[in-house]
Amino acid sequence: MKSKHLGIWLALVVEVLLLTILTSSFGxxxxxxxxxxxxxxxxxxxxxxxxxxxxxxxxxxxxxSGGIDLSVGSxxxxxxxxxxxxxxxxxxxxxxxxxxxxxxxxxxxxxxILVTETKLPPFIATLGMMSIARGLAFALTGGExxxxxxxxxxxxxxxxxxxxxxxxxxxxxxxxAIGYFxxxxxxxxxxxxxxxxxxxxxFSGVNVGRMKIxxxxxxxxxxxxxxxxxxxxxxxxxxxxxxxxxxxxxAAAVIGGVSLSGGRGSIIGVIxxxxxxxxxxxxxxxxNVSAYWQQVAIGLVILxxxxxxxxxxx
Amino acid sequence: MKRGSxxxxxxxxxxxxxxxxxxxxxxxxxxxxxxxxxxxxxLLGENGAGKSTLxxxxxxxxxxxxxxxxxxxxxxxxxxxxxxxxxxxxxxxxDFKLVPELTVAENILLGNEPTKGKSPFVDFKKMNEIARTxxxxxxxxxxxxxxxxxxxxxxxxxxxxxxxxxxxxxxLAMDEPSAALTENELKNLFAVIKKLKQDSxxxxxxxxxxxxxxxxxxxxxVLRDGKYIHSCNVAESDRRSLVRWxxxxxxxxxxxxxxxxxxxxxxxxxxxxxxxxxxxxxNVYRGExxxxxxxxxxxxSxxxxxxxxxxxxxxxxxxxxGKEIYxxxxxxxIDLGIGLLTxxxxxxxxxxxxxxxxxxxxxxxxxxxxxxxxNRSKENSVADKFTNDLRIKxxxxxxxxxxxxxxxxxxxxxxxxxxxxxxxxxxxxxxVGIDVxxxxxxxxxxxxxxxDGVGVIVISSDLPELLGISDRIAVMCEGKLTGVLSRSxxxxxxxxxxATGGNLEATHG
Numbered sequence: 014m015k016s017k018h019l020g021i022w023l024a025l026v027v028e029v030l031l032l033t034i035l036t037s038s039f040g041x042x043x044x045x046x047x048x049x050x051x052x053x054x055x056x057x058x059x060x061x062x063x064x065x066x067x068x069x070x071x072x073x074x075x076x077x078s079g080g081i082d083l084s085v086g087s088x089x090x091x092x093x094x095x096x097x098x099x100x101x102x103x104x105x106x107x108x109x110x111x112x113x114x115x116x117x118x119x120x121x122x123x124x125x126i127l128v129t130e131t132k133l134p135p136f137i138a139t140l141g142m143m144s145i146a147r148g149l150a151f152a153l154t155g156g157e158x159x160x161x162x163x164x165x166x167x168x169x170x171x172x173x174x175x176x177x178x179x180x181x182x183x184x185x186x187x188x189x190a191i192g193y194f195x196x197x198x199x200x201x202x203x204x205x206x207x208x209x210x211x212x213x214x215x216f217s218g219v220n221v222g223r224m225k226i227x228x229x230x231x232x233x234x235x236x237x238x239x240x241x242x243x244x245x246x247x248x249x250x251x252x253x254x255x256x257x258x259x260x261x262x263x264a265a266a267v268i269g270g271v272s273l274s275g276g277r278g279s280i281i282g283v284i285x286x287x288x289x290x291x292x293x294x295x296x297x298x299x300x301n302v303s304a305y306w307q308q309v310a311i312g313l314v315i316l317x318x319x320x321x322x323x324x325x326x327x
Numbered sequence: 328m329k330r331g332s333x334x335x336x337x338x339x340x341x342x343x344x345x346x347x348x349x350x351x352x353x354x355x356x357x358x359x360x361x362x363x364x365x366x367x368x369x370l371l372g373e374n375g376a377g378k379s380t381l382x383x384x385x386x387x388x389x390x391x392x393x394x395x396x397x398x399x400x401x402x403x404x405x406x407x408x409x410x411x412x413x414x415x416x417x418x419x420x421x422d423f424k425l426v427p428e429l430t431v432a433e434n435i436l437l438g439n440e441p442t443k444g445k446s447p448f449v450d451f452k453k454m455n456e457i458a459r460t461x462x463x464x465x466x467x468x469x470x471x472x473x474x475x476x477x478x479x480x481x482x483x484x485x486x487x488x489x490x491x492x493x494x495x496x497x498x499l500a501m502d503e504p505s506a507a508l509t510e511n512e513l514k515n516l517f518a519v520i521k522k523l524k525q526d527s528x529x530x531x532x533x534x535x536x537x538x539x540x541x542x543x544x545x546x547x548x549v550l551r552d553g554k555y556i557h558s559c560n561v562a563e564s565d566r567r568s569l570v571r572w573x574x575x576x577x578x579x580x581x582x583x584x585x586x587x588x589x590x591x592x593x594x595x596x597x598x599x600x601x602x603x604x605x606x607x608x609x610n611v612y613r614g615e616x617x618x619x620x621x622x623x624x625x626x627x628s629x630x631x632x633x634x635x636x637x638x639x640x641x642x643x644x645x646x647x648x649g650k651e652i653y654x655x656x657x658x659x660x661i662d663l664g665i666g667l668l669t670x671x672x673x674x675x676x677x678x679x680x681x682x683x684x685x686x687x688x689x690x691x692x693x694x695x696x697x698x699x700x701x702n703r704s705k706e707n708s709v710a711d712k713f714t715n716d717l718r719i720k721x722x723x724x725x726x727x728x729x730x731x732x733x734x735x736x737x738x739x740x741x742x743x744x745x746x747x748x749x750x751x752x753x754x755x756x757x758x759v760g761i762d763v764x765x766x767x768x769x770x771x772x773x774x775x776x777x778x779d780g781v782g783v784i785v786i787s788s789d790l791p792e793l794l795g796i797s798d799r800i801a802v803m804c805e806g807k808l809t810g811v812l813s814r815s816x817x818x819x820x821x822x823x824x825x826a827t828g829g830n831l832e833a834t835h836g
Contacts, residue, residue, distance in 0.1 A: 209678035
């Protein structure tokens with residue numbers, strides 16, 4: 014499996030090496046120092062990209078099943094704001110967080126129903142949801158930023174267990190769970206089958222409709238997790254949170270080898286794809302590249318990574 | 328080889344010592360082939376014999392490693408399909424290369440659109456005229472402004488041929504042109520081929536249906552395992568020798584039929600109505616093979632879909648082992664013990680980018696799951712067992728089915744249904760596009776299933792096949808069951824009479 018995506022691993026190694034060299038300096042006593050390759054920077058980078066990575070893991074099964082979800086960024090915003098508003102109204106941390114997750118889950122479920130019952134193309138169905146969820150987030154807050162969240166809640170986003178930031182821990186748990194779900198359960202197998210050939214899957218006894226609802230719901234849940242974590246990480250509830258993230262999320266999945274035509278992809282690939290994107294963003298900041306040129310560089314790297322991946326496959 | 332009997336004919340096309348090596352496989356090993364103007368030269372061989380590779384070399388789609396291609400005695404070198412088209416070579420593939428959204432005329436002249444003077448604007452009037460000329464040449468009356476997606480498969484094929492003719496082809500290769508055609512459409516195609524012969528076009532004809540070779544072929548060449556085996560005039564060969572050249576050994580008979588003992592009833596259909604199906608009554612028994620005949624569109628596949636839960640019935644009753652059932656999805660049907668090998672295994676059967684193992688276990692993952700997870704060692708042993716039992720030719724069970732030949736792909740689908748341990752198995756066109764050797768194995772498997780007490784329904788448009796393997800033959804016409812013939816009373820004539828809505832008493836009374 015891994016050998017199939019040699020290109021993406023290669024790209025990651027090259028990226029890390031390059032950034033290490035470009036950001037390192039040697040002290041007069043021969044000591045080595047890199048602003049990139051040190052634990053505090055690396056853990057910050059991963060903490061920053063964990064939101065994108067969690068959502069990319071959520072969107073991967075959708076794309077593998079032959080669909081697409083454009084609403085993840087908006088669902089992140091909506092879920093985050095719901096949690097923040099509830100906290101501000103004195104609801105306890107656990108219930109408010111669960112409510113955020115449920116909002117994500119339900120939004121995803123609606124996507125699934127739209128795709129299976131109304132037979133809307135996933136692109137259109139989730140485009141609608143993208144606008145609806147964002148609108149609801151604004152309506153809920155009146156566009157105001159929600160501040161003064163309880164410090165115990167903020168600790169979930171900013172704290173660490175055994176030196177590992179909590180968002181990273183959640184990312185790891187989620188990645189392992191979804192990774193096993195895709196590779197080792199029959200439902201995972203069905204998801205690949207549907208993306209490979211929907212008609213044939215149906216005639217082979219796969220309950221196509223139910224599986225599709227499942228993947229969109231799961232994707233919504235992932236966006237909900239990211240939304241609650243995002244609010245905790247920055248300590249505020251903002252209805253603009255996650256704006257435009259859907260493109261980064263889909264890019265991370267595709268760079269990681271998830272086929273937009275369905276049927277192929279792996280969670281480990283998605284993680285590498287997310288790392289590639291996140292590290293690049295960080296590196297460009299460390300190298301003092303202007304925000305405008307950062308965009309150009311990221312676009313180029315997306316193209317390069319995918320071209321490289323295609324070339325090295327088979 | 329009495330090839331010298333027609334001395335004066337020079338070859339239009341000569342392919343000499345063509346060699347093509349793929350990683351691990353020698354696809355063509357010094358193959359020779361020649362074609363004369365105005366003849367139909369049949370290219371025969373099992374799947375994987377090298378026919379398609381040879382044609383791809385001719386079309387310029389792949390490069391040969393060595394060997395020469397001569398046209399009118401002059402050596403040519405093809406670097407791309409465009410080169411071979413320029414040399415007057417046309418290819419008609421099994422899956423058509425037409426743009427479904429465009430009109431007939433637009434397709435025929437795709438890439439060669441006539442323009443108004445030197446302007447870039449397409450002259451549609453002229454375009455339709457040219458297209459109509461090509462079609463009339465073939466004796467066909469397809470409206471040139473019709474959208475291709477609205478045409479029947481047979482009409483699309485005619486459009487493909489017209490497209491080739493409009494480019495003034497001298498050599499036309501047809502790969503399995505008859506696979507999707509009905510009896511009548513096939514007659515029509517043969518008439519078209521005869522017209523092309525009169526215009527001195529050389530035709531390369533590839534088909535697995537041997538009776539077609541005897542009907543339309545002038546000469547034939549047999550390949551086996553990438554090697555040239557034999558060439559001769561069709562008139563000098565017979566079915567038996569063809570099969571021997573293709574398979575490399577003697578097959579006792581084409582349709583191995585074993586004596587079966589009919590068991591108790593497994594399926595009973597009463598007054599079934601659904602879509603085009605009208606008032607169907609039928610019984611199927613354990614341990615028998617029930618053939619299903621009828622013209623394309625008679626409702627045979629629709630019947631299978633209703634039993635399999637893919638379509639809903641409107642009224643009537645379905646009983647499985649005496650209990651009324653009403654499957655509302657394939658999943659429900661499978662859980663009840665019904666299996667369907669769909670027609671068109673590539674479109675409705677296989678997940679191409681999944682491997683052999685995953686395709687075999689797909690319908691019955693339940694049996695290899697332990698707790699939440701798929702038990703890989705169990706899944707492997709299941710896949711290994713069926714790969715061995717059915718002699719599926721694959722480097723490993725991890726091979727993606729995309730890389731298997733047609734016959735082996737069909738065996739993978741078969742393995743899937745054997746693994747679900749169905750009580751009733753419906754085969755829809757199980758041997759289309761499959762070579763003689765594998766067909767024989769599939770017939771044996773069907774026999775074995777029936778012997779083991781499975782109820783077997785075989786839907787097929789291949790009449791000799793149905794007559795060869797069935798214990799009874801049900802015939803449909805326009806959604807109605809027009810008759811059920813026993814093995815002893817069934818003949819091609821009787822089946823065709825029933826299939827076209829005729830009355831047996833009237834013709835034989």
